[in-house]
Amino acid sequence: MSSKVGILDAPKRIFILALAGIVLMLAALDREVARLSRNTIPRWTMGRVRQSRGAQAIALGNSLIGVGFNEPSFDAGMGVGKLPGSINLAMGGSSGVEQLLMLRYALEQGLRPRTVIFGFFDFTLTHPLEYSTRDLIGNRAMLYYMEPEYARRYYHLSPHDRAEFEIMRHFELFEDRGTVWERVELFRRALAQQGMPPEKSNSMGRSVDFAMLEYPSASEFIAECGRARRNPLIPSIREIALQAEAAGANVYFVEMPMPPDHVHLFYDQPQWSAGYRAHLREMLGGIGAQYVDASHWMPDENSFEDPLHLTYAGAQEFSRHLGEYLRRLPSGETKN
Amino acid sequence: MTILDWLKHAFDYMGGAQDDPPPGFGIRVEHWWFWAIWWAALALAIYVFSGQSSKFIYIDF
Numbered sequence: 001m002s003s004k005v006g007i008l009d010a011p012k013r014i015f016i017l018a019l020a021g022i023v024l025m026l027a028a029l030d031r032e033v034a035r036l037s038r039n040t041i042p043r044w045t046m047g048r049v050r051q052s053r054g055a056q057a058i059a060l061g062n063s064l065i066g067v068g069f070n071e072p073s074f075d076a077g078m079g080v081g082k083l084p085g086s087i088n089l090a091m092g093g094s095s096g097v098e099q100l101l102m103l104r105y106a107l108e109q110g111l112r113p114r115t116v117i118f119g120f121f122d123f124t125l126t127h128p129l130e131y132s133t134r135d136l137i138g139n140r141a142m143l144y145y146m147e148p149e150y151a152r153r154y155y156h157l158s159p160h161d162r163a164e165f166e167i168m169r170h171f172e173l174f175e176d177r178g179t180v181w182e183r184v185e186l187f188r189r190a191l192a193q194q195g196m197p198p199e200k201s202n203s204m205g206r207s208v209d210f211a212m213l214e215y216p217s218a219s220e221f222i223a224e225c226g227r228a229r230r231n232p233l234i235p236s237i238r239e240i241a242l243q244a245e246a247a248g249a250n251v252y253f254v255e256m257p258m259p260p261d262h263v264h265l266f267y268d269q270p271q272w273s274a275g276y277r278a279h280l281r282e283m284l285g286g287i288g289a290q291y292v293d294a295s296h297w298m299p300d301e302n303s304f305e306d307p308l309h310l311t312y313a314g315a316q317e318f319s320r321h322l323g324e325y326l327r328r329l330p331s332g333e334t335k336n
Numbered sequence: 337m338t339i340l341d342w343l344k345h346a347f348d349y350m351g352g353a354q355d356d357p358p359p360g361f362g363i364r365v366e367h368w369w370f371w372a373i374w375w376a377a378l379a380l381a382i383y384v385f386s387g388q389s390s391k392f393i394y395i396d397f
Contacts, residue, residue: 014368021372022379029380137387173383181387188388 030173037176041091042098042142049106054084057115058249060099060240063092063204064256065119070312070319077323089138090119092204095129096236097154098139101146103240107247115326116244118237119256122215123224123267123307125280126231129155133164137178144168144175154236167193200306207306214307219264225271229279240291251289252326253280257298257318259307267295290329297321350374
């Protein structure tokens, strides 16, 4: 009898010890992911905020303004001289919620900008945000750790994803899994490139991927203009405007410069120019923000390095122009 | 026994298809730490490569 108990106990003991060993190794992995993700773009940007408390202008948005807003050129255009200038808090692949969180972080850290610039393209300002936890990777991972309860008011998760989110946000292993996946993805792309013609890519990724973010045809874009004209501003965008204004800033929503093909195919359609754009102007005006149409400012296609993003030289030119433009606006002098 | 046969035997043993290890194989599946490492390694492999199914259109490098 006692030998039978001993045989039965052995696998149980092995199982429990093995389980404890797995937990220990996963805990070590969790710490390693935390170490690898110390300098992710949101955390690096937060670090910049802490070192730029005197900034007079904040730029927010996704990669279009992340690449397209050049701080020194904008400051030169604004004529700030030796005063503290602007800080670019835009993050690639981010939505209005992450940008709202970054603005709130900046304000909480004591920044009191006179100017807040929000760069956008297409339907960013009105497209409802519906996420699943699968989407919360890369820069969106900040939704796990930066005011997560507050941020949840501004995007939708299914009940299943809400439960998953609540579990995942307690482990760096899950929160910043994109940090590991990025490395694997880079390795996979490097392998896929062996013996192949080089793919065109830039600091943000492969050019061909950004073409996928454009509408496939003018007719589909026009149809979306019709639908989007009935949409209000998404709540996170509205909050960006309201909270920036409450902090004493003039808020400008900038329709970002786009390549001539995009402008001609999409933005020159009356459904955009006289329809959706007018709808945006009206809604933004209603909450005290101003609309800047910069979509046609860069008519040379050589100013763009892919279907969406400006080159470095293009960003310098655009940013200087934007600074000069805002300096000439009378409302830029009305606050603070 | 060729190297490939030996490796096949070793993997069969670790996977439970063989009762005895190949000659010279020092790990015994009766050890708890073997199973801890084995399952942690499998979990790590799944973790590292599961990003392939995500919507990775582009990355900020």
